[in-house]
Every structure is written in C-alpha cells, then in structure tokens.
Ligand code: BES
Ligand code: MN
C-alpha cells in the first residue's frame with residue numbers, strides 16, 4: 001500500500017513526481033485552495049487564471065494537470081477539484097478533502113511519489129486527506145500479469161504520498177496519520193477479499209486468512225468447522241453450506257481491552273459465492289455474487305482496525321461463512337432447518353440464504369449478552385432498489401441506536417439511510433410447517449429480511465442491521481476514493497461506532 005508521511009518541506013524543493021493542489025468552484029471561476037500558495041506564487045499569483053484557461057472549474061472529481069513552474073523540483077502539478085468554495089472562515093470539510101485526495105491519488109497511478117498540498121485546517125483534515133490517498137490509490141491487480149493494464153502499461157499504485165501543511169511533530173496530526181493508516185489498510189484488505197475470485201476464497205480460505213490476521217494482532221480467534229457446527233446445532237449455516245463442496249465455517253474474533261467498559265458484537269454475512277442454490281439465480285444476476293461476503297469482510301476489517309488502534313472497548317466479530325450452491329446435497333425449497341436458536345425455519349427460497357447464516361451468528365453473538373450487536377450484510381436486492389447503489393439501509397430495534405449509527409456513517413462519509421421495520425410485514429413469514437419461513441411479502445423485501453433477523457436477536461439486546469447490498473460492490477467506474485469492485489463500505493462506520501462506544505459517547 002501507499003506509504004504516507006508528513007513533510008515540512010517547502011513545495012519547490014520537494015523531490016517528487018507531482019504536487020497535488022486543490023482548486024475550488026468560486027462564484028467567478030476556479031479558486032486556488034489554501035496550501036497551494038507556493039505554486040501560485042511561482043505562477044506570479046496567476047494560477048487561478050491559468051487553471052481557468054485550461055478549462056478547470058473546481059468541480060468535484062475534476063483533475064487538471066499542468067507543468068510545474070520553473071524552480072520546482074517536481075515536474076508536474078495536479079490540480080484536483082474540491083467542489084464549491086466554502087463560506088468565509090469555514091473549512092473545506094473532511095469528505096471533500098477525502099474525495100479530492102482519492103481522485104488525485106488514483107490519477108497518479110503509475111508514478112512513484114507525490115506531495116499533497118491540499119488545505120489543512122485541523123488534525124481531522126490530515127486524517128481525511130490520508131484516508132483519501134490510501135483508499136483512492138487502491139488497485140486490485142493480483143490476477144493480472146505484472147499488474148499491467150489492457151494497453152500493457154504498468155499502473156502500479158502511487159508508492160509514496162507526502163502530506164504538506166501538516167505538522168509531523170504534532171501529537172494529534174501524528175495520531176491522525178496512524179489512524180488513517182490502520183483503518184485504510186484494513187479496509188483495503190476487505191476490498192481485496194471481496195475482489196478475490198470465489199474459486200480462491202471459499203469459507204475455509206477466508207477463515208484461514210482471518211485466523212492469521214487475528215494472531216498477528218493479538219485477537220483471540222475461534223473457527224467452527226463443519227464438525228463443530230454440527231455438534232453445536234448451527235442448522236442455518238449448515239443448511240446454506242450443504243450444497244457446496246467447500247464446507248461452511250463460523251469464525252469468532254474477540255478483541256478485548258483491559259480498559260473496556262462496553263462490549264460490541266459485529267456480525268457479518270460471508271457468502272463467498274451466492275449462486276442462489278436450488279432457487280438458482282439466472283445469468284445476469286450471478287456475475288458479481290463473489291461480493292456476497294462483503295459484510296463479513298467489513299466486520300473482519302473493523303475488528304482488526306479496533307485492535308490496531310487499541311480502542312478501549314471489547315469487540316467480537318462473527319463471520320458467518322458459507323458458499324450457496326445447488327447440488328444433490330443442497331437444501332431444497334420446502335426443507336425445514338432447525339436453527340442454532342432452536343427455532344425452525346421453512347426454506348421457501350434458497351436464494352434468501354443470508355438471513356439463515358446470520359440468524360445463527362446473531363444468536364451465538366447474543367449468548368454473550370453484548371451491549372449492542374450490529375450485523376452487516378449484502379442482504380437484499382430490494383434495498384438496492386430502494387436506496388440505489390451508493391447508500392446502505394439501517395434498521396434497528398432501537399431508534400436511538402439507529403440514529404447513532406446513521407450519524408457515525410455520515411461523519412465518516414458513508415452514505416446511509418434509516419429504514420423501518422413495519423410490524424405488519426412479519427405475518428407474511430408465517431409458515432404452516434415451521435416457526436417462520438425465510439421469505440415473506442415481496443414488497444418491502446429489505447424490511448422483511450430485517451424483521452426475520454430480529455427474531456434471532458436475544459431478548460433485550462440492542463441491535464442494528466446494515467443492508468449494504470447497494471454500495472458493497474461498485475459496478476460502475478471509480479469515483480472519489482471508491483474504486484471499481486469491492487468498496488469496503490461499512491468498515492469506517494463500524495470503527496467509528498467502536499470509537500464512540502469506547503469514549504462513552506454512546507448509551
Ligand atoms: N445476495 C443476495 C442479495 C444481493 C442482490 C446482493 C444484489 C447484492 C446485489 C441475497 O442473498 C438474495 O439473493 N436475496 C434475494 C432474497 C429473496 C429471494 C427473498 C433477493 O434480494 O432477491
Ligand atoms: Mn441469495
């Protein structure tokens with residue numbers, strides 16, 4: 001991954017391949033953002049005019065390259081759009097900085113070192129720029145020869161980013177870089193797992209990766225294999241995994257802090273491939289279904305990040321891993337599963353498998369009586385229809401907790417929206433045979449899935465459900481600091497929730 005440093009060097013003398021500056025959309029054309037004074041001075045204060053001539057407007061996502069002025073060691077200036085110029089005395093805002101840094105870092109793929117001279121107000125800005133660089137520079141080329149693109153060009157991610165305008169000896173600035181690095185590295189690892197082809201990442205492989213990372217970071221790890229799942233009575237996870245040659249796993253990651261007053265449990269849907277099972281998905285609906293373990297990847301990343309940051313809160317991560325395949329041993333529509341909680345479920349549609357693996361993991365998480373549980377899942381196409389491909393839905397059995405999660409998401413720049421759990425939709429899942437069916441009314445399918453999960457949360461436990469089916473996997477082009485493919489959505493919301501809980505700012 002890109003190496004991030006803080007530098008006090010003046011822009012002209014800096015040895016780098018490029019200097020990144022910010023340009024905002026002013027009332028009368030482009031405005032050069034603070035941080036770029038040295039570059040502007042070398043252009044005799046005419047940089048805004050030069051940018052205007054080149055067609056720059058300062059719009060978000062815009063990249064304008066121009067030769068560096070004489071006297072600069074770096075040959076190239078990259079002006080990146082920051083969007084609307086803020087009101088007088090207001091800063092640019094963390095998300096604008098994060099996005100601009102991400103866009104610039106991606107535009108600099110193939111170069112070695114860049115200096116970022118974006119506007120820095122406080123330590124929060126340092127962290128945001130750092131995150132934007134590390135997340136925006138991400139690329140997944142494990143499976144490409146020499147990491148070359150279609151034209152045979154090497155587009156290795158930017159190797160080194162020096163942030164100017166920050167103070168390398170300032171405790172808060174240093175902490176911001178350390179936080180950005182830990183969170184972004186783990187988030188990028190989640191992206192790697194999501195992008196990994198499902199023939200290489202089955203439940204066993206995922207569990208092994210989690211096990212190794214947990215060891216490295218002092219996290220206790222327990223992997224339940226098929227035998228252990230059978231012994232424990234995990235009918236939901238076993239039922240979903242029954243059709244695959246690669247058996248399911250339940251991974252429990254326990255990060256504990258000696259100073260913790262609270263305990264959070266994160267539960268992730270980890271379907272390493274969702275074919276739909278016997279209720280097979282048609283072609284056109286299965287090409288991206290390697291992304292169906294994005295919830296488990298996010299939970300994994302968040303727990304490791306919490307450990308790396310040494311947060312003073314206990315965090316348990318549960319990865320419910322299975323491959324949903326059709327075969328002679330697969331669960332059939334009409335089968336009844338006895339779940340870990342003891343409840344029975346009539347499986348009407350084997351493609352509604354996420355709720356089955358989550359039900360077992362939610363019940364297992366509940367047994368420890370944590371202060372709150374948050375599950376993360378690419379659960380329903382319906383949530384995608386409702387909120388589009390960039391926003392995840394938040395459901396909960398507690399209004400205040402749902403609002404707290406929504407606020408945390410907003411703070412870190414992850415678009416999210418609260419969704420209800422209407423009681424009247426519950427009866428649609430009544431089954432003539434079992435305690436509940438795994439499907440209900442088609443309308444409001446995302447909420448129906450949420451209501452199903454609620455049945456498997458222990459009495460009196462605060463719980464929220466994030467349906468990330470839309471934003472988990474970016475099928476379009478990259479934007480801001482979000483690449484094509486696995487995005488790592490929800491990681492930063494979970495980490496923020498853990499931080500707020502550690503600080504005692506929640507419940
Ligand atoms: N993994 C899918 C949901 C999904 C769809 C995620 C598109 C990402 C993109 C989930 O397992 C599923 O198949 N859900 C069904 C449920 C239905 C059968 C009740 C759906 O949404 O159609
Ligand atoms: Mn499915």
Ligand code: ZN
Pocket residue numbers: 271274292351353354378379
């Ligand atoms: Zn699924």
